[in-house]
Amino acid sequence: MTSSTTTLTGPAAAAAVPVRRHRSAGWIAVAPLLAFVALSFGAPALAMLGGAFTARDPATGATSYTTANFAASLHGAYLTALLGSVKLSAVSAGIAAVLGLLLAQAVVTSRFRALREAVLTASGVLANFGGVPLAFAFVATLGNSGVLTRQLGLARHGWDLYSFWGLTLTYLYFLIPLMVLTVTPALDGLRSQWREAAQNNGATGAQYWRHVALPVLAPSLLGGLVLLFGSAFAAYATAAAMVGSSVPLVTLQIADAISGNVLLGQENVALALSLDMVAVACLVMAVYLPLQRRSARWLD
């Protein structure tokens, strides 16, 4: 996902001082890397772009230029799925960012080193614990006949794992650890002198967070939020294993279109849907980058 690579341009990268003298030599050094990136990312992107605007006549096999795939990808069930993905990603990323920040802060200020190590190690594992195993774990515990669902009688209270909120909860399971990993170094970077200087200048605890800690953390928090959004937006296996198509998601639609589960000959619509996802990612970046620049202005 494009968004996950950009989160690395956080405070640390922005604080780096550009070296001017050996610019030409520098370019030569990165040229192979650039070529590799152009080939490995550019080629599929071009193929996707081409495919999205092509129609193939099933009878003759002839291809022609068309915007019909696009139009289709932004209508009906496909549009619902795209919006569903955006909503699910935004909501789960938002919740995970808040909870992850709180958890990371608790860990950072804890006097117990072992707790800190344990939480960070667990986060490293759980942040990558997506896909089928995660789905299975949730089905077994919180599914219709899951252990907790039955023991606590959750169904009576309207609980349904195979719903928007069920899926959100499942995503939180790997998004919160991801946020903890992202924001812990930033929290470690908050100096105790800043808190004390704020208190010394009459700030209450809340005022310290509002006027010092959060503004200083803002670049990292924004970066984390985008990373979480991207991670949720691109997730496929968890949702596929868990809900089938009971919650409309764009990644599920793409898979269906490619495999021809629902209709045959939808490969090019799948490519158009992929392009829609890229467009959403670009939109997110368009909102994120200026915010990021503003919040990190003091780092230049």
Add this chain to the structure above:
Amino acid sequence: MTDTTLAVPLAGGDGHRTRAAGATVEFRALRRAFGATVALDGLDLTVRPGELLALLGPSGCGKTTALRMLAGFEHPDSGLVLVDGEDVTGVPAHRRDTGMVFQSYSLFPHLNALDNVAFGLRMRKVGAAERRARAAELLELVGLPDHGSRYPHQLSGGQQQRIALARALALRPRVLLLDEPLSALDAKVRLTLREEIRRLQQELGITTLFVTHDQEEALSMADRVAVMRGGRLEQCATPAELYARPATAFVAEFVGTMSRIPGRVVDGGTVEVLGRRLPVDGEAPAVAGGEVDVLVRPEAVRLSHDPAGRARVVATAFLGAVTRVTVTLPGGTPVKADLPTESAAALPPGSAVAVDLPDRPVLVAPRAA
């Protein structure tokens, strides 16, 4: 809250602030332990209104802990902190009415210099125009009127500490606290900033506690110096008195340079040293056999060229008008002596010299191991 006090002009002009000559600060029997480490072990100390008191002592003797208790960042296990006779031990840090300058890196990184200085005013809901004006005034006061729009990382270490000082003064605290504010700076900046802090402090008449482990800094800036050791007060006196009449051997050796010369207490009040008998200053320590060290300042030691002398010059260090000559006594004990530079020229390393002391009471201490 204290918005009324903020209406008074800061400093300079006719508004020279004479706020009843600052506040009195008292530490009473302060104790604080961190696990097995006793940081403060019954500290008693009174800071007079408007004075600059330096807390001096070796690293780890509890200076910072004492300061942080006054700022409210640290709480005593027992004992009291009084400001103008009022117990502030239970007052939270954000209502303590102290201004603190930290050792380094305490400016808010996301705010420029002006906003850093204005931070406290903003917390107190002072209007934007008013707080900008006041912050600008403070920047002027610390000599950085044109640096308001710089961010901390665009300022040198010395400039950052000036801004931190302006920020500490912004709310017109009753007490100014400085915790080794110069120790991260290079020597030249340290000297100018030292003078400037002193000038400002006197101009504002603000009661100030200045923590340092640098005796020269303490002696040159402070009205009085409190020497601490192991969480207790060893002696609190003016720099001159501290130097001339140290109350203990620890103070004598920590403040200024001291040499130890082996001697022997012959009766309660006399010590035999370098073949002479001198009166003991204060009480002689009760030591088995009377084996003691006599403590002498380099300027009190007299050297004379003497081919029969049993001491040898081992090194000389040019200090300007005086030269510090190091000699060793027959037992190998090093002794430092300050001589006028022209007479030291006659004593190159290797010379045989005689060592003598003036006829004055001397400090003695138990023999060093």
